[in-house]
Amino acid sequence: xxxxxxxxxxxxxxxxxxxxxxxxxxxxxxxxxxxxxxxxxxxxxxxxxxxxxxxxxxxxxxxxxxxxxxxxxxxxxxxxxxxxxxxxxxxxxxxxxxxxxxxxxxxxxxxxxxxxxxxxxxx
Numbered sequence: 001x002x003x004x005x006x007x008x009x010x011x012x013x014x015x016x017x018x019x020x021x022x023x024x025x026x027x028x029x030x031x032x033x034x035x036x037x038x039x040x041x042x043x044x045x046x047x048x049x050x051x052x053x054x055x056x057x058x059x060x061x062x063x064x065x066x067x068x069x070x071x072x073x074x075x076x077x078x079x080x081x082x083x084x085x086x087x088x089x090x091x092x093x094x095x096x097x098x099x100x101x102x103x104x105x106x107x108x109x110x111x112x113x114x115x116x117x118x119x120x121x122x123x
Contacts, residue, residue, distance in 0.1 A: 005033050013061070015041055024058035024079055040064035047074060060090055068097040 011030040031044045057076030077089040
């Protein structure tokens with residue numbers, strides 16, 4: 001692997017590992033420390049930051065790849081399931097956590113105008 005942290009890294013899900021699809025991650029476990037990482041690693045960081053001690057269950061790669069709302073009460077799936085049960089629970093989780101569509105440049109512009117009005121900076 002071509003990672004400067006490889007020798008002392010304890011993150012169970014590595015973006016450079018080809019077997020990452022078979023791995024599960026818990027919110028209280030370490031996350032990759034590299035700067036340039038896929039979006040799913042950024043979601044791991046957000047989950048760990050918002051709810052590491054309160055989050056139950058594990059997260060799989062498809063769950064972490066889902067661009068959904070991440071709040072303090074987010075939870076994963078039960079890690080002690082058979083493969084068939086895990087797949088079903090993962091699909092149920094994905095249905096429950098609908099993907100957020102990205103904002104268009106027009107929507108971002110509207111938000112910027114609203115924020116300038118709210119902050120009193122109308123220039």
